Amino acid sequence: MKKSKDPFEIAFEEQEESPPESPVGLDENEPQTSAGPSVNLGGDFDANPIVHTTDPSTSLAVPLSVGTSGPIAKPKEDDEEEEEENMEVELGKLPSRGDPAKTAKMQEILAHFTADQMSRYESFRRSGFQKSNMKRLLSSITGSAKISIPMTIVVSGIAKMFVGEIVETAKVVMSERRESGPIRPCHIREAYRRLKVDGKIPKRSVPRLFR
Amino acid sequence: MSTGPFPKVKVGSSLPSEASLKRKRGMFQKDLHHMMYGFGDDANPLPETVALVEDIVVKYVTDIVHKAQDDATKRGKLFTEDFLFLIRKDLPKLNRCTELLSMDEEIKQARKVIWVDEEKLVSVD
Numbered sequence: 001m002k003k004s005k006d007p008f009e010i011a012f013e014e015q016e017e018s019p020p021e022s023p024v025g026l027d028e029n030e031p032q033t034s035a036g037p038s039v040n041l042g043g044d045f046d047a048n049p050i051v052h053t054t055d056p057s058t059s060l061a062v063p064l065s066v067g068t069s070g071p072i073a074k075p076k077e078d079d080e081e082e083e084e085e086n087m088e089v090e091l092g093k094l095p096s097r098g099d100p101a102k103t104a105k106m107q108e109i110l111a112h113f114t115a116d117q118m119s120r121y122e123s124f125r126r127s128g129f130q131k132s133n134m135k136r137l138l139s140s141i142t143g144s145a146k147i148s149i150p151m152t153i154v155v156s157g158i159a160k161m162f163v164g165e166i167v168e169t170a171k172v173v174m175s176e177r178r179e180s181g182p183i184r185p186c187h188i189r190e191a192y193r194r195l196k197v198d199g200k201i202p203k204r205s206v207p208r209l210f211r
Numbered sequence: 212m213s214t215g216p217f218p219k220v221k222v223g224s225s226l227p228s229e230a231s232l233k234r235k236r237g238m239f240q241k242d243l244h245h246m247m248y249g250f251g252d253d254a255n256p257l258p259e260t261v262a263l264v265e266d267i268v269v270k271y272v273t274d275i276v277h278k279a280q281d282d283a284t285k286r287g288k289l290f291t292e293d294f295l296f297l298i299r300k301d302l303p304k305l306n307r308c309t310e311l312l313s314m315d316e317e318i319k320q321a322r323k324v325i326w327v328d329e330e331k332l333v334s335v336d
Contacts, residue, residue, distance in 0.1 A: 124249030129242050137238070137269065141276045142289055151291045153315055154308045158275070158294065159268050160246060161304050166264060167250035182253035185263045192267060200301070202274040209270055 129156040165200060166191050239265050 113121065131149075134156050138147045169191035170183045179187075189210060195201050243265055247256045279293035291312070298304045 120249055123245045127242060127245035127249050129239060133238050137272060141273050148291060150312055150315060153311050154291055154294050155272060157308050157311045158298060158304055159272055161307060162271055163246050163264060163268060164250045167247050167252055171251045182257045183260050184257060185259050188260060188263050202278055
């Protein structure tokens with residue numbers, strides 16, 4: 001995990017210093033509930049963040065990974081990539097790709113995160129497959145020693161989103177079975193099966209992982 | 212399917228192409244730990260769950276690489292574009308990948324500029 005100053009953190013601190021500019025006149029004291037209606041994320045914000053710490057993050061993560069709210073996903077990915085890449089380069093704030101309004105909305109939401117949500121969100125943004133490991137895996141699969149960096153980046157990105165699909169589907173499975181706690185392998189297997197039915201898993205004529 | 216201790220050899224090594232592949236156990240364990248938490252799992256995911264997801268991810272990566280290679284056999288070389296072609300139907304992934312790639316380009320350009328500037332500074336002094 002990189003310990004460098006995350007632009008995302010900078011944005012978060014800046015938000016605290018100055019009063020947030022809220023287009024709808026949000027009340028500082030009110031948590032999620034006010035952020036919910038003013039932001040169209042496509043996912044429901046849980047009104048009670050203290051009780052359901054996992055749900056808001058999941059619902060926040062769902063639009064991002066499913067991509068129904070594509071524009072919102074964009075500016076965040078700027079920050080993540082900037083932070084992922086070599087931090088020796090002082091890039092400062094990269095020009096925001098997406099809508100400045102969307103970025104402002106995002107920062108508004110972030111200001112209202114609880115500590116739990118923030119830590120989960122931080123993990124979501126910062127986590128990734130190590131380039132060296134992925135490179136090694138790719139070269140062992142292809143058989144060629146040289147794997148280009150962009151290829152590692154692309155495959156790591158695809159793999160991360162895939163993990164997201166699995167974990168989120170597994171959470172859905174868990175909620176259907178009304179179970180709680182850490183995800184168990186049986187949930188993962190069911191999630192994998194569902195994704196297969198949806199056609200998200202590349203089909204090959206090879207022995208299946210689960211028989 | 213048992214969730215007992217995982218073998219050091221990759222699952223599915225009955226295939227001739229993967230028979231010689233010996234993967235270190237828990238190659239992506241740390242990364243997956245944080246990733247799963249970020250995507251909604253408990254702060255401490257179960258080790259067997261992490262191991263299972265790792266197996267799934269490795270299988271997934273293997274499958275898409277093989278698929279990309281199949282499409283690229285005419286050329287003989289594997290290009291990044293082959294992966295992008297594979298996920299063309301999956302819009303979120305495609306958007307994300309194009310985003311990552313253009314970011315990488317930008318950063319490369321930015322680094323070049325900074326390197327050149329430093330050179331100029333040195334020569335001025």
